[in-house]
Amino acid sequence: MIVIDAALRPAILLVAWLSPGTFSVYITPVAGMADGFVFGFKILTMILFCRWIYVAGRNLVExxxxxxxxxxxxxxxxxFVPVASLFKPFQAMRELWxxxxxIWPHDTNDSLVSVWWGLWLATNILAYISxxxxRDSRNLTTIVVHIAAEIAVAVAAIALVRGIAKGQDSLAGSEIAEVFA
Structure with a gap:
């Protein structure tokens, strides 16, 4: 889902760039619906990512x-906690990683977690600015930079998920590996 979420907007921009006529005839009239679909998919991806974080954390307790x-x-x-949301999720994911x-101590910094968190913050700041x-005054550069940041954070998130799953697989063997199958 993270891959699909990161690929939706670049695909739409690619169609607009390669075939502006097709884009204006077929995509522009349903742009509001497409935006709603992308937003709904993003929310669903976030819910599933949160569920995965919860299960991974519960595995450590188990x-x-x-x-x-x-x-x-x-x-x-x-x-979701104002101000603390700027640093506490990073600390929680660093500990989970x-x-x-x-790895002990659990507050040791890892470049992948730091990169993921920096990209997460940058993407959200770019979304806010955008x-x-x-809507009419947005330029293509702002949109492309935001999409590039979304793709980068998706790549980092996938690497994070895979690294945590692999680490948990080696911690306890098959009973944790089943959860991530």
């Missing part, structure tokens, strides 16, 4: 890691 700072649920709700890979500007 294998006996009780020295964790974050509970499985707090790894999710910190995303390190604990899953059996939304506060008048």
């Amino acid at each position: 294998v006996g890691m009780d020295e964790l700072e974050f509970t499985p649920a707090s790894r999710i709700w910190w995303f 390190n604990a899953s890979r059996n 939304n506060i500007t008048n």
